[in-house]
């Protein structure tokens with residue numbers, strides 16, 4: 001198999017400069033040297049999250065941080081809302097269920113975004129809701145949600161607003177503080193240009209306040225432990241030292257370019273991909289397309305699995321659809337280290353692959 005250009009919405013390509021940094025000899029974490037690195041990472045994360053809140057760093061995939069945002073906030077039987085517009089919204093619902101949370105699903109058509117008015121109605125009809133869980137980008141449908149509008153509704157209630165920005169952060173704009181987001185969750189292997197293994201949460205004062213009364217079981221993901229050691233540049237358990245060193249390098253690159261310039265680039269690449277794909281006869285699946293990833297409908301008469309395979313044979317890995325979208329869409333990422341040139345290459349390969357399948 002040809003060496004693959006990863007155009008998947010996680011993992012994404014890791015630039016060589018970051019790989020080289022991570023190839024250096026391991027250092028110990030209870031040292032001034034590591035603490036400096038960790039402190040700088042925690043400070044730079046705030047810039048990317050657009051927050052003044054503390055950011056906790058966990059050694060886990062993104063789902064670990066999602067779980068942390070449930071078990072640290074709620075108690076058994078608490079009421080919460082989870083927007084289910086795709087695979088990852090379902091995951092938030094499932095995590096709540098697993099811990100005995102009385103979670104109200106908001107089922108929306110896959111590929112659409114939740115209506116803030118509907119969330120408001122549920123909050124009004126069910127007093128005492130503690131948390132609203134949603135995505136910034138629902139990666140399974142490549143749909144961006146209007147977090148600003150949702151935050152504007154939720155801020156007037158006692159509920160905290162929790163946003164899974166695992167794929168969206170540093171691709172779709174997220175103004176954590178201005179948009180009244182209490183917890184924003186992310187992970188290392190999407191727009192942050194790292195391998196999988198780190199997850200992040202920014203936590204507001206409102207959320208820390210709620211955490212005080214939370215009685216769900218937790219140990220490894222007890223965020224209070226992480227918060228206590230944060231000021232010293234420490235973590236309660238052995239951190240993923242190598243990944244943190246890589247993260248420092250990645251955040252330096254992001255800072256150098258400027259987060260808003262990066263968002264602009266993603267927007268440009270998303271447009272480029274959609275325009276070119278439409279010219280090839282693809283339709284865009286989402287009614288509210290994300291700048292992190294695009295979902296293209298597999299044209300009628302074409303086998304989705306074969307299309308992904310034909311693309312892969314030509315050196316590019318894209319993602320297929322998940323669950324009900326299996327075989328019906330392909331997903332192409334334009335976040336992280338992906339360049340305009342990669343998009344151009346991908347479009348060329350899409351064209352060839354379609355041609356091959358249409359002439360079979």
Ligand SMILES: *Cc1c(COP(=O)(O)O)cnc(C)c1O
Nearest residue numbers: 010061062063088139166167187
């Ligand atoms: C990738 C992704 C996740 C899952 O993260 P893991 O790192 O696989 O645990 C969750 N939510 C969204 C929106 C994602 O894109």
